Amino acid sequence: MHKLAVTYRGTKLRVESDQYEGRLLINGLIRARIKLTSVIRLTSTVQTDYEWHELIEGTIKQKPGKVTLALYANNTQIARKDFCSQLWSI
Structure with a gap:
């Protein structure tokens, strides 16, 4: 399983993937999940402060031998991690 947390x-916030699906978790709760394909986007809104809401997006991109997870808040990348992977193929 690949995970990126911030x-x-x-x-x-956390985005994670296994060989079957990708998930976006906010404060430990699954807010979005989808069957894994080569590129997926998971989105949800969250209140981060009093009267302040953010659009949170997690992306999972798979290429042969590589998986990239990223997290965005209001279309600004806040975290990214690349993984070497030979386990799964789409």
């Missing part, structure tokens, strides 16, 4: 404005 705390953003007091909110715990």
